[in-house]
Amino acid sequence: MSNKEIVYTVRVEFGDCDPAGIVWFPNFFRWIDAASRHFFHQCGVPRWEETTKTLGVIGTPLVDTHTRFVKTASYGDTLEIAVRIAEWREKSFVQAYRVTRGADPILECEEVRIFGGKREDGSLRALPVPPSIRALCE
Amino acid sequence: MSNKEIVYTVRVEFGDCDPAGIVWFPNFFRWIDAASRHFFHQCGVPRWEETTKTLGVIGTPLVDTHTRFVKTASYGDTLEIAVRIAEWREKSFVQAYRVTRGADPILECEEVRIFGGKREDGSLRALPVPPSIRALCE
Amino acid sequence: MSNKEIVYTVRVEFGDCDPAGIVWFPNFFRWIDAASRHFFHQCGVPRWEETTKTLGVIGTPLVDTHTRFVKTASYGDTLEIAVRIAEWREKSFVQAYRVTRGADPILECEEVRIFGGKREDGSLRALPVPPSIRALCE
């Protein structure tokens, strides 16, 4: 397990909310994806355009997500998303998120992601976790 | 378990895709949420504005989602989302989705949702599953 | 002026609406962009990946939009977006949209778009309108 935990901050906007006046849940996944990329950026991992050239890594596509929603949020709220790598596997990794508003828990999420490469035919495959990226993130 | 399975069809658009040229995953949750509402609509459940008045039900907020992504999709694809209620509980239900592109499996998702009511203070609570809605959906 | 007018149909979903219960306006631009691409697709213009190789055209970036909102829409509505090319210029074109719900006018939009190419440094430039594409669309 990695010790690094990096926080990404989100302002909830009016347009992020649905007719019930609460955040429409797909928006949480927008922010989680941004928090995932922010984690790598803060660790020093270059843009995916660059890793495409150097490592064949086009990004970190999602393979599996399990998310539990605890409390609702609405516009005007500021959310903090604490991100860490919970587990490194050979060809994937588990990225974990805790979303809070002050002391309130909002949601918890664990994802399995891969470092994706493209085959000749354009389809996606899981590359072995690049040691250079793992070293930056631990 | 309910026998009803209702299919919602999605056209993937250019703007649904990310710089890697594949669907950006939060968009799948947009479509899953639309497929959820479409299921209730096809079963004859009225708009949430109406159920708010008649049953105190403002909608079906998500409590838990577990989603496995199998193949990627891109713009020009037509996806079918087969939706059913996998389980009725006292104060929640499990809604299940299978997303396919022709014979290709794209993703599978199981959600726990509630029939949400609002407390005096505006916070959300799970109502007992309304028998009238359950009867429409079985 | 071109004679071709091609209609793109949109179902408005719950999540497309804001706390006021009406479509949150950026979603109209999602649909307009999809209707723009749909127009070219129906005219027989290939995917942008292909035109990137054959013509250097990566897509049709927006340069200018002028949009007038007439009536609101909400979930459950079906909208029709009628699209045409109102004018061809040397290095740009005007694409025009009329969005209706049955007999109700919802919005009108005129855009200036270009056929975009990429310079060596990755920046975007307007290419002369490719005669082969214009011929397909007239």
Add this chain to the structure above:
Amino acid sequence: MSNKEIVYTVRVEFGDCDPAGIVWFPNFFRWIDAASRHFFHQCGVPRWEETTKTLGVIGTPLVDTHTRFVKTASYGDTLEIAVRIAEWREKSFVQAYRVTRGADPILECEEVRIFGGKREDGSLRALPVPPSIRALCE
């Protein structure tokens, strides 16, 4: 013309970009709408739930937008959106936006918005500009 100009800051994320690697334009309208609300919030205008009760104002629906896109943006960019009220009319106002990335102009936008109220039948109408809100914003 008002003198107040309030800046809203945006981080462009990976998922905000399209297969061409640049911001997909409807996302600019997401940010512009957030910058509009941010302007009112910074001026001391309460949440729309409150103004619904006190003034009958449910929000500031868009009537007209004219937007010119100058340069593209991509993920990793930080954008500043400078917002002001360019003109007050009897039943509407013009809100103007200048989006920049450092010294680079990205886009310019002028909107006509109204203070929206709901009729008995749920349809929207333009209210006279509330003097209390105008006073806060000047």
